[in-house]
Amino acid sequence: MHxxxxxxxISKIHNxxxxxxxxxxxxxxxxxxxxxxxxxxxxxxxxxxxKSLWENCLHTEYERWYEEDPCTKQMVNSHxxxxxxxxxxxxxxxxREPSNAIYEDAWGKKLWKxxxxxxxxxLSLQKHSNFYSVIDALIAKLEADFGLVFVYDMHSYNWxxxxxxxxxxxxxxxxxxxxxxxxxxxxxxxxxxxxxLPNNIVNDAKVNDTFQGNGYFLKHITQKFRxxxxxxxxxxxxxCDEYDYIIYPxxxxxxxxxxxxxIREHALTSYKKMKE
Numbered sequence: 001m002h003x004x005x006x007x008x009x010i011s012k013i014h015n016x017x018x019x020x021x022x023x024x025x026x027x028x029x030x031x032x033x034x035x036x037x038x039x040x041x042x043x044x045x046x047x048x049x050x051k052s053l054w055e056n057c058l059h060t061e062y063e064r065w066y067e068e069d070p071c072t073k074q075m076v077n078s079h080x081x082x083x084x085x086x087x088x089x090x091x092x093x094x095x096r097e098p099s100n101a102i103y104e105d106a107w108g109k110k111l112w113k114x115x116x117x118x119x120x121x122x123l124s125l126q127k128h129s130n131f132y133s134v135i136d137a138l139i140a141k142l143e144a145d146f147g148l149v150f151v152y153d154m155h156s157y158n159w160x161x162x163x164x165x166x167x168x169x170x171x172x173x174x175x176x177x178x179x180x181x182x183x184x185x186x187x188x189x190x191x192x193x194x195x196x197l198p199n200n201i202v203n204d205a206k207v208n209d210t211f212q213g214n215g216y217f218l219k220h221i222t223q224k225f226r227x228x229x230x231x232x233x234x235x236x237x238x239x240c241d242e243y244d245y246i247i248y249p250x251x252x253x254x255x256x257x258x259x260x261x262x263i264r265e266h267a268l269t270s271y272k273k274m275k276e
Contacts, residue, residue, distance in 0.1 A: 049091055174212035192233070
């Protein structure tokens with residue numbers, strides 16, 4: 001893996017080079033081992049929280065971890081193109097538009113003891129901008145090469161906070177072209193529902209049950225690139241104890257193993273079908 005500037009990363013994408021890099025400011029990683037018509041993204045995987053914000057933050061490390069999406073990069077990291085955030089969403093949220101990416105409060109609790117300075121905000125928003133500059137270059141390159149692109153937008157959610165039964169997997173589709181891509185969504189839902197998980201975890205998959213796919217990552221790509229389908233894919237945190245701060249590695253590995261072939265199979269089959 002190399003440490004590269006945004007300009008160097010974009011240049012490599014334009015030139016069709018394969019590489020693995022962390023951004024110069026360590027805010028995101030990108031791996032391209034092969035140019036294929038699908039991308040895996042994990043924008044909320046990151047837990048880094050820059051030191052200059054520590055004393056001013058009212059949320060504990062655990063409270064931040066609880067709302068992040070740990071292990072979502074690991075679940076898809078075997079695929080040829082993977083982009084993931086390294087920083088916590090509490091520093092800036094890649095799944096929110098720039099004007100709303102820096103929290104004032106989070107899940108009903110004030111985040112900062114004192115308002116952030118303009119310099120602190122500028123630093124965070126530059127990271128947000130850099131990430132989307134790379135996303136735009138990447139999707140533009142893939143659309144030009146393949147004509148049609150699939151993005152697997154991986155997230156997780158805290159299922160124990162719900163007062164009803166919720167699905168293991170949820171697909172959010174309210175902001176995509178369902179008339180055009182509906183068949184692909186249903187094929188993906190069915191594939192996820194076939195997954196078998198350890199520890200007697202009951203597995204099911206639904207559409208727009210807990211979340212509807214309103215994230216900025218999906219909206220930004222969908223609005224800018226007409227021939228790219230973003231599949232907002234949420235897994236309930238059955239792979240950890242969200243209250244006791246414990247990851248279950250055997251469950252994470254099982255999900256990773258299943259997604260190794262399910263994502264590739266879904267992307268390439270859907271691509272072939274829609275290109276016919």
